[in-house]
Structure formats: structure tokens, C-alpha cells
Amino acid sequence: MSEHSGAPAARPWDADDTPAGEPFGPGGWAVGSVSYAVDGLVAGAVGLFVAEAGAALGSALGLIGAVATGGSPLLSVGAAVVDLSPKPLKDWAVATFGTGDKAVLVSVVAIVVTLVLALLGGLARRRPTPATVGMLALGVVASAAVLTRPGALLSDVLPTCAGIGLAVVVLRRGTPATDRVGGPTRREALVVAAGAAGVGLVTGLRGGAIGGATQDTATALPTGAPPPVGPQGAQAGIPGSSPWVVPNGDFYRIDTALVPPRLASAGWSLRVWGEVEREVVLTWEQLLTKPMVDRYVTLCCVSNEVGGDLVGNALWTGWPVRELLARAGPRAGADMVLSRSADGWTAGTPLPALTDGRDALLAVAMNGEPLPREHGFPVRLVVPGLYGYVSATKWVTELKVTRFAVDIGYWTPRGWSALGPVKTAARIDVPRSGARVTAGRVAVAGVAWAMHRGIQAVQVRVDDGPWADARLAAEPTVDAWRQWVYEWDATAGSHTLTVRARDGQGQWQTADVRPPDPDGATGLHTVTVTVG
Ligand SMILES: Nc1nc2c(c(=O)[nH]1)N[C@H]1C(S)=C(S)[C@@H](COP(=O)(O)O)O[C@H]1N2
């Protein structure tokens, strides 16, 4: 930038005194600083772009250790915020924004960073040293976030350091005061816009669109087959009711990953260690030679509200985990398996749930396709009967055989129960709450689940009337949800429909209303409809 080539001493803003003729006096720097804020934005845009682009390049070359965040300072800070958020904040974010909570988080981080940069720009005009220190502090925070991501190498921090170094230089050089009358120059605006767009593009491309990682299993796994519909009779066939098998694209997604880790199956391995007779390392190639089974298993999130949709059924293809654990030989006294994902997330699963003969799988395919990246490519755990947070580790790379007294899964210190057996639940899919239906025969339909115990009965009640049996569709496995239909003779007026289910052990679900926290919501699902 040629206009900055003067000797440093010539720059009026290097002096601590307010230059004569400036529109602010002692103590009034904030007024003039507003327009100088742009210096901070320019510095930030340039520095961030270099850091993000450098991290992207490093990842592409395989030089970055942290697979989930790929050395990106923005994603690392976001991920660190997720991990450090106190439970009330996280609960509020999920309750308010649902599964959009991460988009909101990224926006909040971006806004905070922008504000801090603007403040530093304003400060740099008069107090270059504190401004420099401020920028370096930003760098320390970002570097700490980058370095504490699982798998991070010391060298992961290099792009961030380069970016911060550049930002400091740009900030200190500032912009000639003559440019400063009436806000940013066109060129500065351009640099900020281009920098922000560049950062957005690089981060967005890395985060979302790159789905190519699933390609390399295409030859080893079934692909291209139409999604299974499930065994005959499992589908009650009522329009508007959830399909018995949920297609991959519609399957709910819950995890702490800002960006789903992108793993290559070729380099994947699973280490089994801890309280075992012999450590075992299973590579992707070895896993593919194992006898695989296809099992319908319904996954449910502990955060699912009564009537909620954080639940889904799929056909999983995988190798039973008990076979792998048998090779390692858990020692007497071990009662938990702490599974860990490539991004550091962990789940503590009771050892018996993995060895008692149920179909707990190391799954490599979902509905006949390689696992989608969002659902754990290349390998995840699926355990019938337990909520996802204590069992369904995606991008799994490690199984530590241990004890509940020694180790603890990700969500437990954050206020969720150590044990997470699925609670019996039923949901009305049609008619929807608030719907208007015509008097006469109305099909009330939905799903009920009590994974690994099965569903014995479902009943529906209209207003305060008696409970009446719903018709049950077939139950191909007790590990999946079950569809039900109730033919209702609807009469004019407003009516409330309530559903309840009885599990395979003869227990009715409880009507006590409790929130998801700490071990799963209870209460009966109701919908109110108008019959006209
Ligand atoms: N690595 C990883 N695995 C994870 C999680 C996570 O945050 N990270 N979340 C768990 C939770 S809480 C649930 S409910 C299920 C959801 O699986 P899905 O996203 O495939 O539906 O994944 C589980 N596996």
C-alpha cells in the first residue's frame, strides 16, 4: 500500500497526544474512534482470511492434526465455546433455537469478533500499544482454542499465528487520518467485504458442502439401492404418519460438532484398550472382512420432548461390538465402555449393554448407504435401548473398557444422567395439533417406542373418555418403534386426543410430566383438533 510508505514517525497516530484539529479531545476519543473502527475491521478481515485460508490449505495437504475443526480459528473458538458453555446456557440455546443452535452460535461468535475488532481499531488510533496488546490477546484466545481441539498438533496454530501477526501489522499501520472524514474509504470497505466474504466462503466450504468423504466406500458397501421400507406389515400406511424407516436425508441429527468431522475410511482405526486382557486395534480393512448384520434399530435423543421428532428408525449394517470386545477380553470389575469420537466427544455405555447379546453394532452403513458424514462416517456405534448420548458415538475411534467410578461421558458432568435407558413413549403424528378435521371416521396414527423392550399395546383417549385400544402394526423387532392406528368417530367440536403405550414388559408409560433433563422426558402426548 503505497500511501503507507512514509516514515513511521510521520504517522500522527503513533503519538499519544490528540493531534490538533481532530474532532475529539481528551477523554472524547470515542467520537472520532467510531470512524476509526474500520481500521480494526480491515486488520481483522485480512488476518482472518490468511488464517482460515492457511488452515484450509494445511488440511488439504494433510498437515493439520485436529480433524473436526481443521485448524480454523473460527471453528475452533466456536467448538471451544460449545464445550465450555455452562449447562443452563446450552439448554436455553437448544430450547430457543433447536437444532439451529449452532448457526446462532457461529453468528454470535462472528458478531463478538467484529465488535472487538472495531473497538481495537478505534483504540489503535490513539493508543497503538494497548490496541496491539488487545489484538495479540485475541490471538492467544484463538490459539488456545485451536490447540485444545482433539488431535491438534502444535503446528496447527501456525495459520492462526500468521493471521494475527498480519492483523497486528495492518492495525498498527492504520490508515491516513485524511481518509477518515466521513467513515471508511471505498478501498477499505472493499477490503473488509472481500475479507469477510473470503472467510465465509472458506469456512462454509469446509464446513458444509464437502461431502466427498463417503465416496471411498462406494465399492465396499451397498449403494444405489432404494431405501428400505422395512418388513411387510410394519408400516401402518396412514398418510402424514412418520414412515417406519426414516430416509437418511430426513433423519434427525444431534451432536456437538460445529462441522461434522471429515474422516477417510482408509486411515480409520478403532483402538480397544483399558481394562482388557489384550489391546486390539481394528483397521477399516479388517472391519470390512467381518461378518456384518443388518438390523433395524430406532435411535432416540434424550433431549426429545414429549411428542418431539428427535427420534428415528433406520436399517444399520455393522459388526456386533460384542465380537470385538470378546477379542479384547474385558477384565473382571469393568462395567463401562467409554467410546470416543475423532472430535473428542465421549459416551459412557454400560458394558452389559454391549455384551448381553443385543445387537449393539459398529455400524458402517445406514439404510443401505455408507454412513452419511453427519451420521458418523466411516463408523459409529448403535446400541438398542439406550439414548444416543450414552451409546451412539459417531466417528468412533476408541473404546476404553473402564468403570463408571473412574471415567465419565461427555454429557454427565454437564448435568445429564450417567445411565440413559430409553423411556417408553408414544407420539401422535396425525391429525396434527390445531388441525381441522371432518366429522366421521378419522384415522389417528403415530409411533410408539420402548427400544429393546418392545411395545405391547397403545391406547388412545378422547377428551376425558375411556382408554381405547389402538390397532398395532407388525413389530419386526423390539429394537425399533412400532406404528399404531386408532379409528376415531369424530363428533363436532374441539377435542383433545391423548396416547399412551405399554412396553413389552407390561409397564404403561408414566403420565408424570417431566422435562428431558436429566434422563429423558416423560408425560403423555396430546393433540387438540377441531372437528367441523
Ligand atoms: N461424536 C459424537 N457422537 C454422537 C454425539 C455427539 O455429539 N458427538 N451425539 C449423540 C447424541 S446426543 C445422539 S441423540 C445421537 C444422534 O445420532 P444422529 O445424529 O445420527 O441422529 O448421536 C450421538 N453420537
Ligand SMILES: [Mo]
Ligand atoms: Mo441426544
